[in-house]
Amino acid sequence: MTHDETLPAATPEVTADAVLDALRDVVDPELHESLVELGMIRNVEVTGAVVAVDVALTIASCPLRGQIREDVASRVGRLAGVADVEVRIGVMGAEERSALMARARRAAQQRAVAVDLPPSARVLGVVSGKGGVGKSSISVNLAVALASRGLTVGLLDADIWGFSIPRMLGVDGPLEVRGMKMQPIERKFGAGAVKVVSMGFLSGEDDAIMWRGLMLNRALQHFLEDVEWGRVDYLVVDMPPGTGDVQMGLARMLPRTELLVVTTPGLAAQKVAGRAADMARKGHLRIAGVIENMSGFTCGHGERYELFGSGGGQRLAEEIGAPLVGRVPLDPSVAVGGDTGAPAALDTASPIAAVFADLAERVATEIAPLVDLEGCSARLLANVEAALDRSAS
Ligand SMILES: Nc1ncnc2c1ncn2[C@@H]1O[C@H](COP(=O)(O)OP(=O)(O)OP(=O)(O)O)[C@@H](O)[C@H]1O
Ligand SMILES: [Mg+2]
Structure with missing residues (x-):
């Protein structure tokens, strides 16, 4: 041994x-x-x-x-x-967090699916903390108002089971397939156009139930990968209510998505902020702005009533540190336009069309482009996370 x-x-x-x-x-x-x-x-x-x-x-x-x-x-x-x-x-600390979010975004970009969108196209996901606040109405009218500025706007109806865009925009399928790619349904508005894709074009409004067997995320991925969006300036994504699979799927597949959070004046800003912050944090997405919908009603005599409370949009904007980019009043023509396929934003002589034109202007010019936001994402995050802490406690 x-x-x-x-x-x-x-x-x-x-x-x-x-x-x-x-x-x-x-x-x-x-x-x-x-x-x-x-x-x-x-x-x-x-x-x-x-x-x-x-x-x-x-x-x-x-x-x-x-x-x-x-x-x-x-x-x-x-x-x-x-x-x-x-x-x-x-x-x-704020700086470390900012660096982390940038790294997470870069990593997400590498995992993203191949979407036929020009690199310059901005992707705006219209979300809310609660259903029925007007996401689809805002998505449609914002898309139309952006198109009226001469822009080409993709409009993706990501509410797979509860789609409403075809009816609201007065467009119908079926989608044509050319060279293995689905072609969005295009409708011209002024010098611009809106190009729409919706489950409604694949299934008809009444038999959405048929598609329940299809995985939500598979459907969304299909709409991102297999659609020839072409040269669009914006892709507006109308999200289903909530903060679930579709939201996270979009964040994963198209990480350049920025969120527009729709709220109503009376909703507890903190609660909505908490949900939005949660979505932003899990998907490492930016919140580009807040839109207050149904903010006051002006009757035929010019008197204004705050039917759903007031100030919710401003409070939410402060909570999450993102700009309030618009306040859309309660106006019957929004509902009627949605039911008849003639969006209210089209009636250019009406006050409500001016509101949507103003919203489009602010979205197009005032929301800082992605690259400029890099430096303040820490501030945004610090704010949304503080909101998340408050709403969790
Ligand atoms: N500013 C407004 N003035 C009047 N009616 C409105 C306004 N905004 C939305 N509505 C109406 O409120 C209802 C809900 O709107 P909408 O479908 O756009 O909400 P949503 O957030 O997309 O709902 P969901 O969460 O179910 O997808 C619709 O009947 C719509 O016409
Ligand atoms: Mg909707």
């Missing part, structure tokens, strides 16, 4: 690099990216067989705190030579 064989096997030495390498396998459950790639591992300290890892979370009240701690401890604990792991949880 040689001298060497009597010794216990040498314990491999753990290095900080080996720990970092191992942590590449640990993925943030919401952002679907490695903690290392996201810059969430601040420091690794190795003292003999004891490893201490500093993890920085995006928000202090991160609901996944426990899971992240456990994942880190268990992954590092599996490394040969590690006897004990201490996971120290901290919270990111």
